[in-house]
Amino acid sequence: xxxxxxxxxxxxxxxxxxxxxxxxxxxxxxxxxxxxxxxxxxxxxxxxxxxxxxxxxxxxxxxxxxxxxxxxxxxxxxxxxxxxxxxxxxxxxxxxxxxxxxxxxxxxxxxxxxxxxxxxxxxxxxxxxxxxxxxxxxxxxxx
Numbered sequence: 001x002x003x004x005x006x007x008x009x010x011x012x013x014x015x016x017x018x019x020x021x022x023x024x025x026x027x028x029x030x031x032x033x034x035x036x037x038x039x040x041x042x043x044x045x046x047x048x049x050x051x052x053x054x055x056x057x058x059x060x061x062x063x064x065x066x067x068x069x070x071x072x073x074x075x076x077x078x079x080x081x082x083x084x085x086x087x088x089x090x091x092x093x094x095x096x097x098x099x100x101x102x103x104x105x106x107x108x109x110x111x112x113x114x115x116x117x118x119x120x121x122x123x124x125x126x127x128x129x130x131x132x133x134x135x136x137x138x139x140x141x142x143x
Contacts, residue, residue, distance in 0.1 A: 050118070056090070057113045057120040058142070064092040064111025065124050065140075071096060072107050072128055073135045079107070090115055105130070106138070 067085060071094075072078050081096040092113045099108045105128050112121040125139040 053116045053118040054120070057115040057118045058122075060087060060090050060092050060113035060115065061111045061120040061122045063087060064094040064113065065109055065122050067092075068094050068096055068109030068111060068124065069126060069135055069137075072109065072126055073133065099125070 064085065064087075067083070068081075071081055071083075075081065078096045079098045081094075083094045085092045085094060090113055092111060095110045097108050097110070098104065098106065100106060107126050107128060109124045109126060110121065111123075112119060114120075121143040123139075123141050123143055124137060127136045127138055128134075129136065
């Protein structure tokens with residue numbers, strides 16, 4: 001139903017309903033675009049946080065391997081050595097074992113760290129030369 005009004009003696013169509021309808025459609029499209037953008041930003045932030053926590057856990061575990069190398073080099077018999085090391089607010093668990101008793105100069109260093117439920121474990125197999133007091137890295141792997 002078209003409504004007519006008189007303006008200066010002329011009959012004119014009343015278009016107020018269409019203007020309100022267009023305004024509502026434009027506002028709805030803006031809200032939908034804003035919701036999509038907010039979802040994108042939120043998921044990007046969550047993904048970045050996961051990558052950051054995983055990387056931090058890896059580097060803390062790597063620091064544990066380095067601490068284990070120090071202990072192998074500076075202890076006469078580091079077999080059975082274990083440490084729960086609090087490093088920058090994170091706990092790194094380091095253990096040193098001798099995997100093969102037939103090779104008394106080989107040691108295995110295990111290091112693990114957890115950052116916000118992201119766990120990283122690293123293992124290093126090292127050879128200690130008691131004469132030169134040096135340590136050689138034979139194998140390194142992420143578990």
